[in-house]
Amino acid sequence: MEYLYFGAKGWGDELFFAVLMTIAVSIAAMAIGILFSFIFTPLKLSKFFFLRLIANSYTTFVRGIPELLIIYLFFFGGSASLMFVAKLFGYNGYIEINAFITGAFAIGIISGAYSTEVFRGAVQSLDKGQFEASKVLGLKKPVYFFKIILPQILRLAIPNLNNVWQITLKDTSLISVTGLVEIMRQSYIAAGSTRDPLFFYSLAAVLYLVLTIVSLKFFNKIEKKYKVGY
Amino acid sequence: MDLELMLTSLPKLLYASLVTLKLLASSLIVGLILAVFFSIMRISKNRFLFYLSYIFSNLFRGTPLLVQIFIIYYGFGQIEYLRSTIFWVIFKEPFGCAMLALSLNTAAYTSEILRSAFETIKIGYIEAGQSLGLSKGTIFFKIKVPIAIHQSLSAYGNEIILLMKGTALASTVTLMDITGVAKNIISTSFKPIEVFIVAGSIYLCLTFLIQYFIKIAENKFKINV
Numbered sequence: 001m002e003y004l005y006f007g008a009k010g011w012g013d014e015l016f017f018a019v020l021m022t023i024a025v026s027i028a029a030m031a032i033g034i035l036f037s038f039i040f041t042p043l044k045l046s047k048f049f050f051l052r053l054i055a056n057s058y059t060t061f062v063r064g065i066p067e068l069l070i071i072y073l074f075f076f077g078g079s080a081s082l083m084f085v086a087k088l089f090g091y092n093g094y095i096e097i098n099a100f101i102t103g104a105f106a107i108g109i110i111s112g113a114y115s116t117e118v119f120r121g122a123v124q125s126l127d128k129g130q131f132e133a134s135k136v137l138g139l140k141k142p143v144y145f146f147k148i149i150l151p152q153i154l155r156l157a158i159p160n161l162n163n164v165w166q167i168t169l170k171d172t173s174l175i176s177v178t179g180l181v182e183i184m185r186q187s188y189i190a191a192g193s194t195r196d197p198l199f200f201y202s203l204a205a206v207l208y209l210v211l212t213i214v215s216l217k218f219f220n221k222i223e224k225k226y227k228v229g230y
Numbered sequence: 231m232d233l234e235l236m237l238t239s240l241p242k243l244l245y246a247s248l249v250t251l252k253l254l255a256s257s258l259i260v261g262l263i264l265a266v267f268f269s270i271m272r273i274s275k276n277r278f279l280f281y282l283s284y285i286f287s288n289l290f291r292g293t294p295l296l297v298q299i300f301i302i303y304y305g306f307g308q309i310e311y312l313r314s315t316i317f318w319v320i321f322k323e324p325f326g327c328a329m330l331a332l333s334l335n336t337a338a339y340t341s342e343i344l345r346s347a348f349e350t351i352k353i354g355y356i357e358a359g360q361s362l363g364l365s366k367g368t369i370f371f372k373i374k375v376p377i378a379i380h381q382s383l384s385a386y387g388n389e390i391i392l393l394m395k396g397t398a399l400a401s402t403v404t405l406m407d408i409t410g411v412a413k414n415i416i417s418t419s420f421k422p423i424e425v426f427i428v429a430g431s432i433y434l435c436l437t438f439l440i441q442y443f444i445k446i447a448e449n450k451f452k453i454n455v
Binding site for chain 2: 066073080184187197
């Protein structure tokens, strides 16, 4: 148990901050993902074939290619393309983008593809009468969107967004390959220096399990709040 | 765009896709067999079997696949006793460890798919079978199983694609699958975008192939329920 002491002797404080990092990067990725879905959901439901094609390629590509490969693309490609731009301005040094930003962005793009599908499904399962009624009532577009459509979409989307959050939270473990010190990376470091991988990886599993269970409870509460009938 | 690099890395990545396919096929088969057992345990009336399956499924669905692979590959090697047993054949190789982790992971998700398929079978079909005087075995194999397969095929197709994407994590334990080889080429050539396009296309082809086979299977198991 002395592994878990705080301070220089144990790994308690390091693991505590690693958990915070996992939470932070998960929330950032989820937020980026929802932002992406706000762009791509309307495109997916658009009348124009070309816009639909863009949105469909995004979701198909991201959901058909392994997350790890996408992270490698961002990790290696991010700094490479930045260095390319820097070279144009006469800077020839090595540039490394912050691992947090790269990681949150890569996972965010993956999470966004899933969120887009969730919101598309929610919009499509809305009763058509809701759109027509608001038009008949002559409601202005913002009123109609924020007061009629959005609350109903949220009600339908929140249970599925819960799933997206679980996927996103677990996907952040892959960012450890870029060196961002979250739960997985910290366990890797601790396992290497103590030569006790079984203990630290099992502990990592427990930490992830706690995070998923706690967030599940949290989502259930929100679900209840939005679960109002017609 | 470095076309030459793309052309030279294509055969290497195609060759590596054999490892990916081998990993996918073996963990798919083992995972499905385990999933059938776990889903039967889950719908059984025995409380012990129920909770065993319940805990298994939530344990593996609540933790990242990467952690599971690391526990099995790095963690289990630490157990001295394991080295003297016959199971060491699996644990000493990265392929065996990755396959075991992927099998258990997919078994957890698939058992949930099968469970919900069994649970949503309308009681009327079973009652119809009983009133016809069919034996328990006949009802199970001729009524329950075909309906459950029909119900779960599309969800299972998604699970196969998720498993295929999961095989990429095997590259973190030194296995040279598509992602592993792609990473090697990237770190020697410093051309991530080109390599990503080639490797990503192979993965997308695999995804489309899986979707195509699932469509065929869905047509084959089409029943009018």
